[in-house]
Amino acid sequence: DTAVSQTPKYLVTQMGNDKSIKCEQNLGHDTMYWYKQDSKKFLKIMFSYNNKELIINETVPNRFSPKSPDKAHLNLHINSLELGDSAVYFCASSKELAGEAYNEQFFGPGTRLTVL
């Protein structure tokens, strides 16, 4: 059983298009994240949701809009794609206990986005 799944795995698109990446976790976790891994393998947080509420929004362009319809899903919609958006996007989830983070984050397989 896949714990954190993402679709699609690969996404190739033209500049200016709008695309979405979907993430689902079946771990019963209450916190979900989007990370971006650039061409140099550097990983950086983009967004975090806890119980469907946005709690972290890093300095990400407004073209990126996360949406969490329920605790098990966190989708990422990207408008007006640019060349610099090419990267691997990882979804992750974790469980909090008593308001403190004592658990690791589980990562999805990643979505490799290529903008031409």
Place this chain on the structure above:
Amino acid sequence: AQSVSQHNHHVILSEAASLELGCNYSYGGTVNLFWYVQYPGQHLQLLLKYFSGDPLVKGIKGFEAEFIKSKFSFNLRKPSVQWSDTAEYFCAVNARTGRRALTFGSGTRLQVQP
């Protein structure tokens, strides 16, 4: 703000050699510490984690790490590497309370030659 430094960007070892990858972090509060591994073309997998207690933690595949609070370090070690350990290794931290997102180091590419 948190920051994580990994000093070794690219390490090349022969099989059976010992490995130590350095990781230092900067943060004023209590942190959780992690090492993740990313095999070529794959997602991040947890190698080991430290929350509290014994500062020497053992993970999967024979890896271990030692938390030295006074040095803000969490170095990863393995006594004898195998060709299958070829991968990218990431050190990461997050705050015990407040911001949960992981802050990653820049990664260390380990290449093990047979």
